[in-house]
Amino acid sequence: MTAKPNPTRLLSVGSIIADVRIDVPILPPRGGDVLGSGASISAGGGFNILAAAARNGLKAAFGGQHGNGPYGERIRAALQSEGIEALMPASRMADSGFCVVLVEPDGERTFVTSPGVEARPGTMALSEIALGPADALFVSGYDLCYPDLGPAIADWIAVLPTSAWVMVDPGPLVTDIPVAIMAAVFARVDVFTLNRREAGLLSQRQDMSAGAAVILRRLRSDALLVIRDGPAGCWLFGGRFGAEGRHVPAPIVRMVDSTGAGDAHTGVFLASLAAGHDFLEAARRANAAAAFAVTRKGPATAPRKEELDAFLAA
Template identity: 75%
Template sequence: MRHRPNPTRLLSVGSIIADIRIDVPALPPRGGDVLGSPATVSAGGGFNILAAAARNGLKAAFGGQHGTGPHGERIRADLVAEGIAALMPPSREGDSGFCVVLVEPDGERTFITSPGVEARPGAAGLRSLPPGPADAVFVSGYDLCYPELGPAIAAWIATLPATATLVLDPGPLVADIPPSVSDAVLARVDVLTLNRREAGLLAGSDDLREAAGRIARRLPAAALLIVRDGAAGCLLVGGDMPPAGLSVPAPAVRMVDSTGAGDAHTGVFVASLAAGLDPPQAARRANAAAALAVTRRGPATAPGTAELEAFIAA
């Protein structure tokens, strides 16, 4: 990656919504029904990355909209509990959105998202969020899909300091991001992180290394691409990596719930860069954090520094 200072803060403009989680024995057929577990509600979406970073010693701040109803109240309470600053006041235009998360017995999860005020730039907008020169700025592909918010984020990214580290996770909706928005963000990105399925959608190839090569050619020369590959770990391409990329393995665990595993990976990766680790070392810690996260039920299950170090040592 190009030279830049180690991040001193994670500033996320990734939307935070309420996660309504239900464990199900299987997904119902179209038009069918299934009995699930009692629902649990917690902050989700962009919250998970901020929590993972904060638990691993990196100052974190939320720069998105949050509403005035019960979902917004829950989000703010969870932010306070993690020591994460909310930089915008509660929106008077409505409540935060929510996501229904259906988790099957093997840990796979399926989402249905209902947007709220976080899908719009708001009255003050991103202009009220001047990023610092040593900030790591996180952007989610969910937000880039929103008709109002996506173009606003793309325009705001163009104003970032050259020394700020832009981190993008396009997420499951990677193929739905408008090309004009996607191209603008990819032209500035420093760290692009996505899972194998998402890489295949973006590159049009199911072959991991072929997909990674196609994506890397769309990024700035010094950008780092991280393709998360579940239990296999992750592949690092670009930056200072070897021409063929570098595969970083993950610890073997029994997965219970994969919700938030990618977020744990990203938050710990950025926190590890902030602690002075190089990308391969940061990826090893991020792999371990994601592995530990999938052994627990719920969205924000990233470990803290002490627990992560004990897990790695074991």
């Protein structure tokens, strides 16, 4: 990867929604029903990454839309509690969206998302957001799929200064992102991160190495590809790691809830780069943060820096 200054701020235009989380004994069959327990509502989506970064010393800001109803109020309160600045005013149009998260006993989760105002560009254009030369921009695949917001983000990242970091996580909707928008992402992204399942969907290869090779051909030669592999940790491909890649293991823990584990990984990875760590150490810390997060229930369960340091030491 071309040398860049360490990130000084994480800016996300990724949508923040409310997570309506319900523990279920099993997913209901089509037309069926199950009794859930432990229901809760909290800020989720893009909030998880911003919170993970902020808890680990990286200044963070939110550049997306937030609504004028109860979900928007909850989101703003969560941002304030983490010291994360909201750059856009509350929308007058409608409330923020929400996501129903069904969590099974083994910690696996299933989502149903109802978009709100976060799916559309705000009254302030993305180009009006003041982006510093060493800022890191995070973009989610959910936002790239939205008909209005996706093209606006694609046009914006194409003209960002090369010193700014662009990190993209396509997420579970990886195959739903329009071809032209994905092409714009590949042309500019510095760090492309996704899990093993999503890498298989995107590359149409079951073997990780083969899939990574397919994805690398679409990325710039100096871009970093991060494939998260659950309890096994993650793999780094591209740049000095080449097509053969480098595996970084994760601590062994008992998973309670996997919601937000990938977000914890991404936020701490960027915060670790900001702190001066190299890619391998950033990945090691990110793996530990994701492992720590899955031992707790809820979406924004990334550890704070002192918690992560103690966890790694132990």
